[in-house]
Amino acid sequence: MMRYWDGHWNTWGMGAGGWLLMLIFWAAIVGVVVWLIAGNIRRRGSPADASALEVLKQRYARGEIDQQEFERKKRDLTQ
Known part of the structure; x- marks a missing residue:
């Protein structure tokens, strides 16, 4: 779905700023999950x-x- 917005074609109505924010959001989610898994593995490894x-x-x-x-x-x- 493409929309014509301020003279530019945008996908899903999001400009470059929206895609950047979405990328930062998902990178943060993945980072937190990796951090939690790594911390759990570290704790199991040491008695x-x-x-x-x-x-x-x-x-x-x-x-x-x-x-x-x-x-x-x-x-x-x-x-």
Whole structure:
């Protein structure tokens, strides 16, 4: 649907300003959705509520520390 407006053909009756505002609106909507999804993924990736003892157990299970270091650090944490 095209209209003749002030000597120019406009689509849907919107000038360049209307299309620019629509583009900014949809860019903002997409930006907010991406920001929310990225924030949700970031929160899931980090164990915020893991205790120090749980982290120590995970490090021992992955082989990052040996048994002596695990026992020593476990003793320090439980005292």
